[in-house]
Amino acid sequence: MIVKTVFNNNALLALDEDGQEMVLLGKGIAFQKKAGQTVDEERVEKKYRIDAEDLNEKFRRMFSEIPAANLILGMEILEMAEKELHTRLNRETYIGLTDHISYAIERYSKGEKIRNALLFETRKFYPDEYRTVRKALKMIQHETGIRMEDDEAGFIAMHFVNGMQQGEAMQQTMAVTKMVSDIQHIVEYHYQIKLDESSLNYMRFVTHISYFARRLLNRELSDGDDPELLAQLSTRYPQAWACVKKIDRYLRELHGIPLTQDEYIYFILHVNRVCTR
Template identity: 45%
Template sequence: MDFKKIFNNNVALTEDSNQTEMVVMGRGLSFQKKVGDQVELEKIEKTFITPSKGFADKLSDLLDEIPYEMMELSKEIIEMVNEDLHTELNDSLYLTLSDHLHFAVTRTKNGIPIRNALMWEVQKFYKAEYQASLKALNMIKTKTGVSMPEDEAASIALHLFNARQDGSGMEETMAMTNIVNDVTSIVKYHYGFDFNEDSMNYSRFITHLRYFAYRMLRGELNDDNNDGLFQQVQLQYPQAYECTKKVQAYLKKQYKMEMTTDESAYFIIHIQRVSNREKK
């Protein structure tokens, strides 16, 4: 493995014998090295394949601003999250989280308050990611001496959720969060009760909503024209059907999206299940 481009003393772009480009990280990894030199493999702390052409140039610009200590901190946080949540976060998070933390820590040091408008929604819908992010705040304080507000945990949690999906983009993650929040509000006010947010039924309903919103925003909703199922549940669960029509109207108005017959049927079933058990 040879150096192809050196970003700084700790991060470089390399190429192996198969001409596969990889970004490698490690303290002092590329100190006094030049393009064409061999990489000392024992110094590598993290490696990931470049996701696209032009990535190296973007990384170079990013690393001009971010201290390596912040990248080390991101690495430690990601390792903690992977272990706690039994997941494998997308490699792109190493860069996006480092950039975010550097900006957030700098703002906090300068006395600029950090607020997250989705704080309440994140606490409700991304509980695992939020709890891991609270631990991350303690790691940040230990590493930098900076105490961050809980709003910052919500921001980190959105990054974590985004990286668990497939690194799809923060705008999409925030749109998903808004859809889940709005639909649960529609169901809650239609039936006139609050959800038991610790119940398995609520958890299953939220999981369905997340996946639906994810596919909807990507244009991946399928319709097998299962009219038989739709007709059956429409007649069997009339109140859940009326509630589903309100959800349909919301999606059409806000996102210009027509819910398919299949999706309508599954919504009726999920709404009926969660509403029936919540009432009991």
């Protein structure tokens, strides 16, 4: 195999014998390597085929920010999920899934755990994905010693759900796409900025909107009861709060459905994050 692009010392993009692009991971596999040189295949620990050229930049950014051990763990979990769910998850899933797992490992190591208000719904509507995530959590515990809770299982399960959307009705796909685009425009207009569409924060933001849009269209929204947290966030992030109120107005006018209290909380956090980093 021939080196095409070096991401970091432990990850590179290569061309195999058939000219197909593959991401290769392994300790020191890309150290002092340049495009056109031969890959030291003895150092290859994991291989991952890329289907779309436009993913290269996203992979490069991810590899520059996430530890190699977490990249390999994310790949192993994705491969396990595809076997368990008897499907092929879209390639974007690896990026979103690995980013989430790495961030969760970092959070848990600091004792920072997030409550998942949609855990009950995730278990109810996506039981196969949830059961698969329980195996993923055992893999994470084996590799890191960190035991993650059910709330985290719910978050990861939604990455699997999102990765399996290739077969959904075209009408719903178009509706979700339009809603994501409209909400992005609302955020950009409110903040008078252009979001960096190549950033991981943007990808997290779009992933949340996509999950939300599908739940809204399927009438799967739920409402928690944490007015104190919502009040705290509205005070702490007043600009994000004002922006989310515009999103709420848009949804009321277009779909006749207001944002629930939980969705207000999630949107405030995601909007603030994508617009302040």
